[in-house]
Structures are given as structure tokens and as C-alpha cells.
Amino acid sequence: MGRNIRKRRSPLAVRAIAASAALAIGGGGLVWANFYASAHEENSSTGTTKAATAQVATITCPDVGQRLTDVPSRARGEVDGELATLDQQITSAYQRLATTRDAQTRDANFVQNAILGPLKNNRSVIIDRIKLEISRVGGKAPSSLDGLSSCQGTPADQTNAGQDNGGQGGGGSADPAPSASAGDGGQQNGGGQQGGGQQAGNGGQAGNGPVAADFVDITKVRPNVPRKARTRSGGSTGVFTSSCGVNANKKYNTDNIIVAPGVTNGAHHTHDYVGNQSNDAFANNDTFAAARTTCANQGDKSSYYWPVVRIQNGKQDFDQNNDGGGKEGNVGIIQQARQAQIKFVGNPRSKVVAMPKFLRIITGDAKTTTNGLANANAHWSCTGFESKVQLTEQYPICPRGSSVVRTFAFQSCWDGVNTDSANHRTHVAFADARGNCSGGFKAIPQLTMRLVYDLPAPTVQNGQIKNAYAVDGFPEQLHKAATDHDDFVNVFDEGLMNKVVNCINRGQRCK
Known part of the structure; x- marks a missing residue:
């Protein structure tokens, strides 16, 4: 994939006013x-x-x-x-x-x-x-x-913003839990939409969310995490851990090399990056292979990136006047994760095969407010509650002493041929509830990520949320919890990838 210096046809203004629109990659x-x-x-x-x-x-x-x-x-x-x-x-x-x-x-x-x-x-x-x-x-x-x-x-x-337009579909069987909604105590009047005007001026969001209905006291949510699939004979139980830091060097950009190669600000929101340090709109496979990495094991030059989380308390960060930042409705102080745990795990039904180098995977959907929840794969919880409650459509309000946790479990079945696909989804898939890969797909090491944040607990007063936090996204998506997503480009050395596969298939714990 060569350097792309393509000029956009028919350039149009991208500066939004009022609530600031963003570009929803994919034409919708x-x-x-x-x-x-x-x-x-x-x-x-x-x-x-x-x-x-x-x-x-x-x-x-x-x-x-x-x-x-x-x-x-x-x-x-x-x-x-x-x-x-x-x-x-x-x-x-x-x-x-x-x-x-x-x-x-x-x-x-x-x-x-x-x-x-x-x-x-x-x-x-x-x-x-x-x-x-x-x-x-x-x-x-x-x-x-x-x-x-x-x-x-x-x-x-x-409007139907914040409602389920498409079912849980593709969010399905991902570990640690399938996409789940809040139980009792989870819904408040307003549905995200009615609160829009009430939130004007809250951290500069001007109606783009989040609103009070986007939050729930996790102690009032009924347990919703199903049991994990039982590992059968022939399954793979090992775990490989890659330690790549928490983006302490503050590598940010608003590009997305997977969805919009060659397009500056193609994501229209800010990403945290760990691992590969050369990921931007114009990176290619050669760029990735030659880059530095923040991973402790230098054989892992993979790029791991996700939307930042911000506290929306009226204060602004460095990008308040930038595209992808304040100009496009992403406001507030960026929060650095306290922990960013990256693990590759096995399959309960079969051994795993090596991922191809430069495999690209996106998990979740940044546009669920438009597309519905078919591809949603957001998991929000709190420390001490992760094995009991996982939320997709709301952010948790954690009790004192508990931290906010974002968890991602990527697609773990690969078509055996392609490192990407036209819509960036069909070359990979989730295993079913028992761990089976269907349609001739092969089980690969499943990437799981766990991000832990020490955030002040939001409070709801008179139907308004104070000290809200939210994931960056397209402002037209109203900063809903369900829009959370994560991206991965595999740049493991062949030798290290083989070690990962052997470790997982032999039931070992390695790094």
C-alpha cells in the first residue's frame, strides 16, 4: 500500500458551527x-x-x-x-x-x-x-x-437517536460478554434526545451529548454477564500478554488509516495510540514495519488505537480549536487510562492459527446512533463489577473506590485469505456462543483489551448530568456509549506471532 496523496474531489467546508457536524466515514x-x-x-x-x-x-x-x-x-x-x-x-x-x-x-x-x-x-x-x-x-x-x-x-x-435501530447482531459472542443494555434503574426520561437542549453549554457540547439518560448507577443494574463457553477437548486456553503502555507520550491524531487512508482527519475524532508510533493517514505497511514501538517486546510493532475519553466539565484541551477536536464537538479534557491491558487469548473449540501480518480489524461501530446496534461491541463497567455487569448503551456511574473500565474483545475468526475487506468487516467474524468459527473461517488469537480510568463520578441533578465523561466520536452520534470502538493493525514479527500461537495452543501464559 503506497503513500496516498490523493486530493479529494469537490472540496467542501468542513468547519461545523453550532453543534458541529462530523463526517461519518462510509458515506452515511x-x-x-x-x-x-x-x-x-x-x-x-x-x-x-x-x-x-x-x-x-x-x-x-x-x-x-x-x-x-x-x-x-x-x-x-x-x-x-x-x-x-x-x-x-x-x-x-x-x-x-x-x-x-x-x-x-x-x-x-x-x-x-x-x-x-x-x-x-x-x-x-x-x-x-x-x-x-x-x-x-x-x-x-x-x-x-x-x-x-x-x-x-x-x-x-x-428522532430515534439513542434507540436500538438494528438489534445486537454482530456484537454477539465476544468475550468478556455480549453487548448488553442496562437493567432496572437504567432508563431515565429523555432518552438522550429530549435532553439535548438542556445540555447546551455543558462542556461546550451544545446538545451533542452526553445527557443524563446516557448514564446509570451500576449498583442498580441487574447482572447481565452470561457464562463463558466451556473449553472442549481440542480447544486452546493459553494467554499472550503484550505490554505497550498507556500513551504516556500523548500520541494523538484524528486520522484513521483503516477506513480513510490518505485522508487527513479521516476519523473526525481523536485517538489514543499505543504500540506502533508511525500510524497516521499516510502510513503504509512499509511505514509500520520500520516504525518504533512502545511495546516492551520489540517484536510487536502492532498499532492499537481507540477514541479518547474526555471529562466534560467546561474545561478544554489542546485541540479545542482543531478539526476532530472542539471544532467537531469533541470537547473536554482528555483522560489517560491508568491501565491498558492487551492480551491475546484462545478458542474454546479449536487451536488457533497465526494472524497474517498487516491484518486490520475494527471492532464496534462509531455510528450506532445512525446504524443501530448490529455491529455494536462496546463494553462499559466498573472495577469490582466486570464479571457481573457489562453495559453497551449507557456509561456506568461507579461507586466510590471503583474505576471505569472499557473492554474490547475483537473478532476471532478470519477468512484465511484477506488482511482487510471493502467494508472492513467481512474478512473477520465473531465465533458463535460455543466458540465455533463458521463459513470456513479459521480461529485466530483473539485480541482483548481492558482500559481502566480513574474518573470523578458524574452526578445527575434535575435531569442534567454534571461532570459527565464521554468517548470521542462524530458529534452527530451524540457521544453515546454504544459508539465506542477499537482498531488494530497486526505488525507482529513472524517469529513472535508463532510464539503467540504456540503459547495459546499449549495452554501457557506468556509475554
Whole structure:
């Protein structure tokens, strides 16, 4: 994979105002504008409140990238560029939506005629380009692409942000627990959406969350962690640990080399990086292989990266005026994990085979507010509760003396051929509840990560959350807990990877 200096077609402004939109990688996104503020301003009349409530708050666009499961490798670079342009178009439409509230009040057809109609036309052009790029190299684009140009506008009181739009699907059988929702005591009035206006000014979020309903006292949640699959004869029980630090050297950027190679600020939120120290938008396999690593075992030059967590108490960090930071709704002080534990574990049903070098895996979905929970794989808990409660759709409020824990368990079945796929998902899969890899996939060492944070406990007062914490993300995703995700590029030396496999298959504990 060579250095990509591709220029984006049809560059559009990416600076969002008001609630700051972000680009939802893959060509789809839920764009959020905080219209509640105008409905509750001082001296606003009853008529003004009604008009503001009726205005469109979101633009929901189909996620084109997730439909592209079979793009020829020679076309992927250009297709990635076109997907980035689709995202730019959504951002431009959001800006138009956020700055034309008066016009929308005067003209009921304004959003359709001035925003949604032009957006559909612009998307149609780019979708046609995607189809052309695929056919140019002998591929065949999905016929369903023709129906993905239209986006929908939704009034603020009818949005489904924070709700389950897609089921738990792909979050399934990942250890330590499948994706789980809060039990008793977990839900509060507001559902994330109704709290939007109330949160304006909270750490600069201006309605982008989190809100009180996004948090739950973990002591009031019923246990929801199922038993682990029992290891059978022929299974693999070993554990290999790689110690790579907690990003004490503060390596941050807002790129995403997996989803948006060659696109600066392709993630539109800030990542922590440990391991490989050369990961940015323009890295390639040669770059990774030659890089330094923070891992204690120098044979592990893998890149491990995840969205930062911030405390949203009104204070700002170094990136308050930067793309991917404050300009795109990611505000507050970045919190460094106290522990970042990286382990590779086995499979209860079979031995594991070596991961191919430069294998790329994304676990979780940064856009669950748009896409639903089908690919959600977020696990939030507290020390002392991890074996009993794991949350997907809410952040835990931990009791005194307990720390917040984020856990990731990556896909552990590989197709045996590809190091990546067009939608960055179909080359790997989760094992089923008993540990079986289906469809001819092979069991590989399962990457698990555990991040521990010492955070002040948030408090809920009068329906508002104080000292909230939240994971970085696209602001249109409202900083929901379910949007948490993690990324991995395997850059183990061949000898060390063989050691990992042997260690796991022999039931040993190694590092």
C-alpha cells in the first residue's frame, strides 16, 4: 500500500458551527442540530417554541460504505475518496440546516427544496462515480446503490437517536460478554434526545451529548454477564500478554488509516495510540514495519488505537480549536487510562492459527446512533463489577473506590485469505456462543483489551448530568456509549506471532 496523496474531489467546508457536524466515514450519517435551544430562549413566544419544535433536527443518509462488501482492490483507493466526499456533502448539508432556522420557520418546504433536494443530487453524482470506479476495473457495483442517494429530514421530537435501530447482531459472542443494555434503574426520561437542549453549554457540547439518560448507577443494574463457553477437548486456553503502555507520550491524531487512508482527519475524532508510533493517514505497511514501538517486546510493532475519553466539565484541551477536536464537538479534557491491558487469548473449540501480518480489524461501530446496534461491541463497567455487569448503551456511574473500565474483545475468526475487506468487516467474524468459527473461517488469537480510568463520578441533578465523561466520536452520534470502538493493525514479527500461537495452543501464559 503506497503513500496516498490523493486530493479529494469537490472540496467542501468542513468547519461545523453550532453543534458541529462530523463526517461519518462510509458515506452515511445522522446529522444533529440543536434546535431545542431556540425553543427555550428567554422571551421566546409560544408560537416561536412551536415553530422551533417542528423544524428538522436530523438528516439521516444511508451508509453507502457498509453496502460495498466486494470492491476490487484496484478500486478501493478511489472508492474511499468518493466515500469521504459523500461525508463532506452531509457536513455541508448540516451546516445549511444549522444556519437557516429562520428560513425554515417561514417556509415549510425550505428543508426539502434547499437542503435535501440538492443533497440527493450531489450524492447521486458521487454514487455514480463509485459505480464507475468499480466497473472500470472489472467489478460489479451492488444494484442497491441507486437507491441510496436520498436522505431524510426528521423533526426534533421524532428522532430515534439513542434507540436500538438494528438489534445486537454482530456484537454477539465476544468475550468478556455480549453487548448488553442496562437493567432496572437504567432508563431515565429523555432518552438522550429530549435532553439535548438542556445540555447546551455543558462542556461546550451544545446538545451533542452526553445527557443524563446516557448514564446509570451500576449498583442498580441487574447482572447481565452470561457464562463463558466451556473449553472442549481440542480447544486452546493459553494467554499472550503484550505490554505497550498507556500513551504516556500523548500520541494523538484524528486520522484513521483503516477506513480513510490518505485522508487527513479521516476519523473526525481523536485517538489514543499505543504500540506502533508511525500510524497516521499516510502510513503504509512499509511505514509500520520500520516504525518504533512502545511495546516492551520489540517484536510487536502492532498499532492499537481507540477514541479518547474526555471529562466534560467546561474545561478544554489542546485541540479545542482543531478539526476532530472542539471544532467537531469533541470537547473536554482528555483522560489517560491508568491501565491498558492487551492480551491475546484462545478458542474454546479449536487451536488457533497465526494472524497474517498487516491484518486490520475494527471492532464496534462509531455510528450506532445512525446504524443501530448490529455491529455494536462496546463494553462499559466498573472495577469490582466486570464479571457481573457489562453495559453497551449507557456509561456506568461507579461507586466510590471503583474505576471505569472499557473492554474490547475483537473478532476471532478470519477468512484465511484477506488482511482487510471493502467494508472492513467481512474478512473477520465473531465465533458463535460455543466458540465455533463458521463459513470456513479459521480461529485466530483473539485480541482483548481492558482500559481502566480513574474518573470523578458524574452526578445527575434535575435531569442534567454534571461532570459527565464521554468517548470521542462524530458529534452527530451524540457521544453515546454504544459508539465506542477499537482498531488494530497486526505488525507482529513472524517469529513472535508463532510464539503467540504456540503459547495459546499449549495452554501457557506468556509475554
